[in-house]
Amino acid sequence: MQNEDIKKPSFLFASSMLLTIIAIISVGILVFDAPIQILMFIGMFALFPFMMKLGYTYSKVQDVLFKSMGQSLESVLILASVGILIGTWIASGTVPALVYYGINMISPRFFLLTTLLFTAVVATTTGTSWGAIGTAGVAMMGVGATIGVPAGITAGAILSGAYFGDKMSPLSDTTNLTPTVTGATLFGHIKHMMYTAAPAFLITAVLFTVIGLQYSVDSIDSEHVDTLLVQLSTNFNISWVAFTPIILLIALMMMKKPAVISIFTAAMYGGVLAAFSQGYSFSNVFNIMYDGYTADLGNETINELLQRGGITDMLPLIVLFLFALGLGGLLAESGALEAIIGSFAHKIQSHFSLTLVTLLVGYFSLAIGGAIYFSSVMTGTIMKPLYDRMNLKPENLSRTVEAAATLSGTLFPWVGAGMFATTTLGIPVMEYLPFTFLAFITPVITLIYAATGFTMTEKEESPVKKKEKNRNKATGKAHLA
DSSP states (O other): OOGGGSOOOOHHHHHHHHHHHHHHHHHHHHTTOOOHHHHHHHHHHHTHHHHHHTTOOHHHHHHHHHHHHHTTHHHHHHHHHHHHHHHHHHHTTHHHHHHHHHHHTOOSTTHHHHHHHHHHHHHHHHTOHHHHIIIIIHHHHHHHHHTTOOHHHHHHHHHHHHHHHHHHOTTOHHHHHHHHHHTOOHHHHHHHHHHHHHHHHHHHHHHHHHHHGGGOOSOOOOHHHHHHHHHHHHHSOOSGGGGHHHHHHHHHHHTTOOHHHHHHHHHHHHHHHHHHHSOOOHHHHHHHHHHOOOOOOSOHHHHHHHSOOSHHHHHHHHHHHHHHHHHHHHHHHTTHHHHHHHTTGGGOOSHHHHHHHHHHHHHHHHHHHOSHHHHHHHHHHHHHHHHHHTTBOHHHHHHHHIIIIITTGGGSTTSHHHHHHHHHHOSOHHHHGGGOHHHHHHHHHHHHHHHHTTTOOBOOOOHHHHHHHHHHHHHHHHHHO
């Protein structure tokens, strides 16, 4: 088929394509509570008639899908390594040791600050904000109640810490998904988020420190916390050796080794440590690498935190990556995104307006889709061409997507993250919403950076383009002379 046989979609036709996808996914999630993976799979096939109408053959559509999905292979390898790492780090005592020492570091005088830090550490090491909320968060809600801290304030500290840790973790699903959709690298994405998330977290820490001084006590008497400590020390050999896998991973990252190599190496070392430090057989270690850590530790809260990991735990996310890139590839190849973006692209002439529109698209897609994954995929897919047009690195887009889609998930009562938070912590959204400082501060800092140009990094120009630009400058000077 010749390219001239393929028609360009009109704005109305392109909007119909996008609205079809939005309808399938939003209705499926909000009405039928369907898994987003199957909805994206259905959405891909729903685009086939539109593509045929534009002149594409089935074989051409298939080629587009295969090419788009092929871009996720590196992310698939990273996710498989992450699954192994989570399992082996739990079995080796690394995650249990972090939780154990984290609980011991909780200060009654600075309860809200230490709650913020504790949940951040748990989320970073486990790669799950929900896991941190459902375990460390539940424990801290109980402690807060015993010392008279309002539940909404404690929940705000828990959610802020959990989602900051989730964003900084190379083990997190959304932290892996967003750079895949936008074309950024995993570690590049995390590094670029640090510019906005770190100062936002610091400001959040100061606010909770000041607020917490009003509820300062001399000691904490919580049976729930004591039970957690006993269970952890009984089931695992807690020592400094358990921290060596973290040291190894940080060292490899500082040496700028590829993400796959760094995570896989740290995961394998965790498996060896599990055998020699915790007494697991190598047969058990291999099973943990594939199926995750499944041992019953005799405590529901501890089980909820530690029964995870393994390659199988990553399979739903791997499927999501494949279908998300396939869907995005079809929308891009058909010209639908170009037609939609072309209707308002001329109005976006600055980094500030580009960032503002990205945040608004993120909030809107989060509200109508009811899921962080949906918002991340749609926002990244729709806005990527505009960032390319302004010659901005994809990390600028990926961190903005996270600022809107991920951090704000708990602010909407009907979004999955909001429903999980209210159910798990036992309070309505409006009670903790005023205290989720990180979710409000991060977008503000992101907009300030966009307005000033700070950290809005551009793509490196190719040698050919540099020569052309220098030649044009020289020609211009010659004309002026």
